[in-house]
Amino acid sequence: MRNLPLVLSLFLSSLSMQVLAGLPNGKIYGVNLGSWLVLEPWMLPQEWLDMGGQSCANCADCIATESAFAKAYPNTVDKIFAEHWRTWFNQTHVNELVAVGINTVRVPLGYWIVEALVHRPVEAYPRGGLGYLRDGLGWLQKAGIQVILDHHALPGVQTPGQEFTGKHPYNYHRALVWTAVMTSLAHLDSNFGSVFAIEAINEPIMNAALTPGYGEFQMNFVQTVRAVELTLGIPVPGVSLDYSISSTNFTAALGDTCSSSLFNANVTAAIEDAIPILIGIASEYGLGNVFTSSPFQCESPSLVTSFMDINWQYNNPPNPAKAAIGPQGYDNHLYYSFGGVAAANPDAYLTSVCNLQRIQNDAALGNSPLWFGEWGLPTQFYATDKFLCKWADAQKLAYSKGAGWLFWNFKTEISKLTNGTGLARQWSYLEGVKLGFLTKDPADYNDPNVCDPYINSTHSTS
Numbered sequence: 001m002r003n004l005p006l007v008l009s010l011f012l013s014s015l016s017m018q019v020l021a022g023l024p025n026g027k028i029y030g031v032n033l034g035s036w037l038v039l040e041p042w043m044l045p046q047e048w049l050d051m052g053g054q055s056c057a058n059c060a061d062c063i064a065t066e067s068a069f070a071k072a073y074p075n076t077v078d079k080i081f082a083e084h085w086r087t088w089f090n091q092t093h094v095n096e097l098v099a100v101g102i103n104t105v106r107v108p109l110g111y112w113i114v115e116a117l118v119h120r121p122v123e124a125y126p127r128g129g130l131g132y133l134r135d136g137l138g139w140l141q142k143a144g145i146q147v148i149l150d151h152h153a154l155p156g157v158q159t160p161g162q163e164f165t166g167k168h169p170y171n172y173h174r175a176l177v178w179t180a181v182m183t184s185l186a187h188l189d190s191n192f193g194s195v196f197a198i199e200a201i202n203e204p205i206m207n208a209a210l211t212p213g214y215g216e217f218q219m220n221f222v223q224t225v226r227a228v229e230l231t232l233g234i235p236v237p238g239v240s241l242d243y244s245i246s247s248t249n250f251t252a253a254l255g256d257t258c259s260s261s262l263f264n265a266n267v268t269a270a271i272e273d274a275i276p277i278l279i280g281i282a283s284e285y286g287l288g289n290v291f292t293s294s295p296f297q298c299e300s301p302s303l304v305t306s307f308m309d310i311n312w313q314y315n316n317p318p319n320p321a322k323a324a325i326g327p328q329g330y331d332n333h334l335y336y337s338f339g340g341v342a343a344a345n346p347d348a349y350l351t352s353v354c355n356l357q358r359i360q361n362d363a364a365l366g367n368s369p370l371w372f373g374e375w376g377l378p379t380q381f382y383a384t385d386k387f388l389c390k391w392a393d394a395q396k397l398a399y400s401k402g403a404g405w406l407f408w409n410f411k412t413e414i415s416k417l418t419n420g421t422g423l424a425r426q427w428s429y430l431e432g433v434k435l436g437f438l439t440k441d442p443a444d445y446n447d448p449n450v451c452d453p454y455i456n457s458t459h460s461t462s
C-alpha cells in the first residue's frame with residue numbers, strides 16, 4: 001500500500017483568510033434551481049396533483065413529499081419524476097437565464113441523488129436524478145453559468161417538518177460519503193466542469209443546541225473534499241505537499257488515501273464507502289475511462305467549500321471558518337415574509353434591508369466572503385408593483401455589498417392554484433424580470449438611490 005507523505009500540518013492549519021480563488025469573477029448574480037431535483041410541492045401545486053401527489057394542511061398526513069410519493073407509487077415514481085426533471089429545468093430555461101444575465105446557479109440536491117445512500121425500502125426516493133443533473137450541468141457549463149452544488153436535503157431532518165428535508169435518522173456519515181462522491185464527480189466528470197462550490201448543508205436548525213456534532217461535521221466535510229482533491233493531485237492553496245501519485249486508477253488511489261492514516265476515522269470511512277459507489281456510477285454513466293485514464297489527475301482549481309454562516313445559528317454555534325482549508329464561502333438566507341426580521345410594512349422592510357449589518361457581522365467572525373444564497377420578494381402584506389420594484393432594488397443593493405446573491409427561485413408555477421401570477425410575482429426570478437421588478441441586467445437597478453431615504457434610520461437591523 002502506498003503511503004502518502006502529505007504534510008499533516010495542512011489539516012491543522014487555519015487558512016480561513018485565503019483569497020477565494022474559485023469564486024467567479026465579479027459578483028454572483030444567481031438563482032436557485034429549486035424544485036428540480038428536490039421537489040417542493042408549494043412551488044408547483046398543480047403539477048404535483050397531476051403527478052399523483054396530494055395537498056393537505058399537515059404534510060405528514062398525505063402524499064406531500066418526494067419520499068411519501070416514492071412510497072405510494074413504487075412502480076411508477078421513477079418515470080413520473082423523470083418527466084418532471086425533463087420539463088422543470090432544461091435547455092430552454094438555461095437560455096432564459098442567459099438572456100437575463102444570470103452567472104451562477106445554486107442546485108439544491110438530496111442525498112438520494114447518490115442512490116446507493118438510500119436505505120431501501122425504509123427510505124424511498126425516485127431514481128435516475130443523477131443523469132438529469134449531469135445533463136443540466138452540461139448545458140449550464142456550455143452557457144458559461146457557474147454552479148454551487150447544495151446539499152439541501154440530507155439523510156436526516158435538518159429542519160423538521162420542511163418539505164425539502166429527509167425523514168430519517170440523522171446520519172453524518174452518509175453526508176460525508178455524498179461529499180466524497182460529489183467532489184470526485186465535480187473534478188472528473190466533464191459535465192460538472194462549471195461547479196465551483198459545494199455546500200455542506202442547507203439551513204441546519206437555528207438552535208445550535210439541537211445540532212450536536214455539527215462543528216465536527218464541518219471539519220470532516222472540508223477534510224473529505226480536500227482528501228479527494230489531494231488524491232487527484234489538486235494542490236490545496238497555501239499548502240506545500242510532498243506527494244507523487246503513481247496510480248492510474250482513481251478509486252484505487254482513493255483507497256491508498258484511506259490507508260495513509262492522515263485523516264481521522266470518519267473521513268476515511270466516508271471515502272472508503274464512496275469507492276464502490278463511484279465505481280458503480282462510473283459504470284452506469286460510462287465514466288470508466290475517466291476514472292482509470294493515465295494520469296487521472298486534473299488541473300481544476302480546488303472547490304470552494306461552503307456553509308451557512310455562523311450567524312445562521314444561535315446558542316454558541318460552531319464557527320465554520322475554523323474548518324476552512326483552502327477557499328471557503330459562506331451563505332446566508334434572508335426572507336422577510338416568515339416574520340422576525342422587520343415589522344410587516346413596506347417602510348420597515350426597506351429600513352431594515354438598507355441598513356443590513358449581516359455582512360460586517362459575519363466578516364468580524366471570519367465568515368467572508370458571504371453571499372445571500374436565498375432571498376425573494378415575498379412579503380407579509382400585499383405588495384404593490386411599485387413596492388416590489390423598490391424591494392428588489394434594495395435587497396440587491398444590500399446583498400451586492402457581499403459576494404452577491406442567488407434568488408429563490410428561478411421560476412414557480414403559474415396556475416389557478418397559485419392565484420395566477422400571485423405566487424410567481426414574488427418568488428420567480430424570470431417572472432420578476434418580466435414584470436419589471438427585477439432589472440433585465442442583474443447588475444442594474446430600477447432606482448440605484450432607493451435606499452437613500454432609509455439609511456441612518458433609528459430602526460435597528462440584524
Ligand SMILES: *[C@@H]1O[C@H](CO)[C@@H](O)[C@H](O)[C@H]1NC(C)=O
Nearest residue numbers: 086087088089090091092093
Ligand atoms: C423544456 O420544458 C418545457 C416545459 O417546462 C417545454 O415546453 C420545453 O419544450 C422543454 N425544452 C426542451 C429543450 O426540452
Ligand SMILES: *[C@@H]1O[C@H](CO)[C@@H](O)[C@H](O)[C@H]1NC(C)=O
Nearest residue numbers: 249250251252255275279292
Ligand atoms: C481500479 O480500482 C478498483 C478498486 O478501487 C478496481 O475494482 C478496478 O478493477 C480497477 N480498475 C482498473 C481498470 O484497474
Ligand SMILES: *[C@@H]1O[C@H](CO)[C@@H](O)[C@H](O)[C@H]1NC(C)=O
Nearest residue numbers: 172213216220264265266267
Ligand atoms: C466520528 O463520528 C462519530 C459518530 O458520529 C463521533 O462520535 C466521533 O466523534 C467522530 N470522530 C471524529 C474524529 O470525527
Ligand SMILES: *[C@@H]1O[C@H](CO)[C@@H](O)[C@H](O)[C@H]1NC(C)=O
Nearest residue numbers: 382418419420421422423425
Ligand atoms: C391574487 O393575486 C392578485 C394579483 O396578482 C391579488 O390582487 C390578489 O390579492 C391575490 N389573491 C390572493 C388570494 O392571494
Ligand SMILES: CC(=O)N[C@H]1CO[C@H](CO)[C@@H](O)[C@@H]1O
Nearest residue numbers: 354355452454455456457458
Ligand atoms: C446623522 C448620521 O447618522 N449620519 C450618518 C449616515 O450614514 C453615513 C454612512 O452610512 C455616515 O457617514 C453618517 O455619519
